[in-house]
Amino acid sequence: MTTNKFSAKAHTRPEHNYSVFHQGLLHENNSEDYALRHIYSVENTKALLKKWGWSDEQVKQGIDHATIDVYKHQVWLRIPGNIEKRKETVKIRGISRFISKLDYVDILIKRCWDKADPYKLEPGDNWDELIARGNTGDFYEVKLYKHEITCTCHAYSGIEKAFSQDYVATKHLMLHPKAQGQTPDKHVFAAWKYIGAETLNQYQYCWLERRDAAMREMQKWGDDFDDDGDDEIMTY
Numbered sequence: 001m002t003t004n005k006f007s008a009k010a011h012t013r014p015e016h017n018y019s020v021f022h023q024g025l026l027h028e029n030n031s032e033d034y035a036l037r038h039i040y041s042v043e044n045t046k047a048l049l050k051k052w053g054w055s056d057e058q059v060k061q062g063i064d065h066a067t068i069d070v071y072k073h074q075v076w077l078r079i080p081g082n083i084e085k086r087k088e089t090v091k092i093r094g095i096s097r098f099i100s101k102l103d104y105v106d107i108l109i110k111r112c113w114d115k116a117d118p119y120k121l122e123p124g125d126n127w128d129e130l131i132a133r134g135n136t137g138d139f140y141e142v143k144l145y146k147h148e149i150t151c152t153c154h155a156y157s158g159i160e161k162a163f164s165q166d167y168v169a170t171k172h173l174m175l176h177p178k179a180q181g182q183t184p185d186k187h188v189f190a191a192w193k194y195i196g197a198e199t200l201n202q203y204q205y206c207w208l209e210r211r212d213a214a215m216r217e218m219q220k221w222g223d224d225f226d227d228d229g230d231d232e233i234m235t236y
C-alpha cells in the first residue's frame, strides 16, 4: 500500500476501521481519490471547525490527529481530546461525531466562492467564453452555457469527478440554494461575479441578458456593414 502514503493521514489511519463506502473512495492511484481530496479534504475540515467556533490554535493543534471517515450518508469526524506530545499527554480540543455531507458541500462552495476573483478573467473569442489566467501564465477556458458553466482547469474536473463518486453529496449540491447543481470551482464563481450573479438562478438570467446583448451587437455590426456598402455605392 505504498501509494496510500500520499493520501491524507486523516483518510488512511491504520488503527481505524473505515466504512465500506470510504474504502470504496480510496483508489490504488491516490490522485483518483476525488471525493476525499476535493470534498472531504483536511482543508475543508479545517474551515468547518473554524466555522464552528474553533480558534486557529485549536485547529492547528488538532488537525494532524483528525480521522475523517466518509459513510454513504454522513461523515464521521474524530479529533481526540488528548494527544501525546514529547512523551507527555496534552489536553486539546476534541470532537467525535457524525457530520452532514451538506456541511462539507457547503464549505466547499463557500471556499471556492471566497477564492473567486473576477479580475483574473478576460473576455474570450465569443460572448459565451471567458479566459481565466493562472499565476504562472497558464490559462483556462471558462464556457458559459445556459444552465451551467464549465472550466478546463484541473480542480474543476477533479471536483466534477468527486461528485460523481458520491450520490448523496451530489444531491446536496443540487439542492444547495447558491450552487443549485453547478459544479463549484473558483473560475466558475469568478465568472458568476464577472457577470453579476450570486446564485445559479441569477446566472441563468444574466446569461440570457448577455446573449441578447451579444445578438444585438452582432445585428448592429451587420447593419453597419450594410451602411458601409451603401456609402461606397453613393460615393462612386
Ligand SMILES: [Zn+2]
Residues within 6 Å of the ligand: 140, 151, 152, 153, 154, 155, 156, 185, 186, 187, 188
Ligand atoms: Zn477552473
